[in-house]
Amino acid sequence: MNYKLSTFALTQVRKLSCSSISTQKNHYNSLGLTKNATQSDIKDAYYKLSKVYHPDKNQGITVEQQDQHSQKFRDISEAYEILGNVRTRRLYDKGFMGHTIVYDKSPKDPLQDFYKSREKRTRPPTVGRQPIYDFDEWSRIHYAERVRMSQDVKERKRFIENLNNERKQTNLQESISLGGILVVIVSLLLYYWLIYVKLKNLDLPKEKGFESKKK
Numbered sequence: 441m442n443y444k445l446s447t448f449a450l451t452q453v454r455k456l457s458c459s460s461i462s463t464q465k466n467h468y469n470s471l472g473l474t475k476n477a478t479q480s481d482i483k484d485a486y487y488k489l490s491k492v493y494h495p496d497k498n499q500g501i502t503v504e505q506q507d508q509h510s511q512k513f514r515d516i517s518e519a520y521e522i523l524g525n526v527r528t529r530r531l532y533d534k535g536f537m538g539h540t541i542v543y544d545k546s547p548k549d550p551l552q553d554f555y556k557s558r559e560k561r562t563r564p565p566t567v568g569r570q571p572i573y574d575f576d577e578w579s580r581i582h583y584a585e586r587v588r589m590s591q592d593v594k595e596r597k598r599f600i601e602n603l604n605n606e607r608k609q610t611n612l613q614e615s616i617s618l619g620g621i622l623v624v625i626v627s628l629l630l631y632y633w634l635i636y637v638k639l640k641n642l643d644l645p646k647e648k649g650f651e652s653k654k655k
Contacts, residue, residue, distance in 0.1 A: 467519035
């Protein structure tokens with residue numbers, strides 16, 4: 441009875457959570473993606489949309505459009521905070537996470553890290569209240585990191601291949617050594633067997649001569 445009640449309660453909680461999620465914004469829709477998107481797709485979509493809707497791009501548009509861009513930027517930032525992390529994304533997909541739940545802040549927003557590093561060097565020229573950031577440089581850093589990670593993967597594969605080749609050569613050498621030892625042992629056994637046969641043949645005439653004398 442208690443088991444049925446606990447199962448029913450869990451089902452109701454999950455339904456309630458799912459229904460609350462359904463009334464909120466869909467994070468996948470905010471990034472223009474589906475649930476089948478990879479983590480790389482999520483990161484790329486966030487980067488591309490950030491370039492379009494970031495407050496730095498609001499110059500020369502109406503106040504209403506600025507508000508729309510600001511809201512869109514908040515939506516894609518919230519979406520990336522949840523979908524950009526594998527653990528929180530899994531919880532979100534299962535319906536256990538909404539916008540109001542405190543979630544893990546990792547992974548860090550790459551744009552924020554970039555902005556901080558830029559501000560520490562030289563503060564860029566500003567137009568109005570919003571600073572202008574170099575998205576092209578961020579793109580260069582972003583894809584340079586991808587190239588470096590790809591090279592690391594290739595280096596690991598090359599190391600594993602070399603290690604496997606060394607093991608194969610070692611096993612081959614051990615097999616050859618073992619085969620040589622077996623050949624030596626068989627040769628020695630054959631040699632001693634031939635000596636034994638030869639000595640036995642030498643003893644046979646003596647025994648026959650001794651028996652004839654006896655007679």
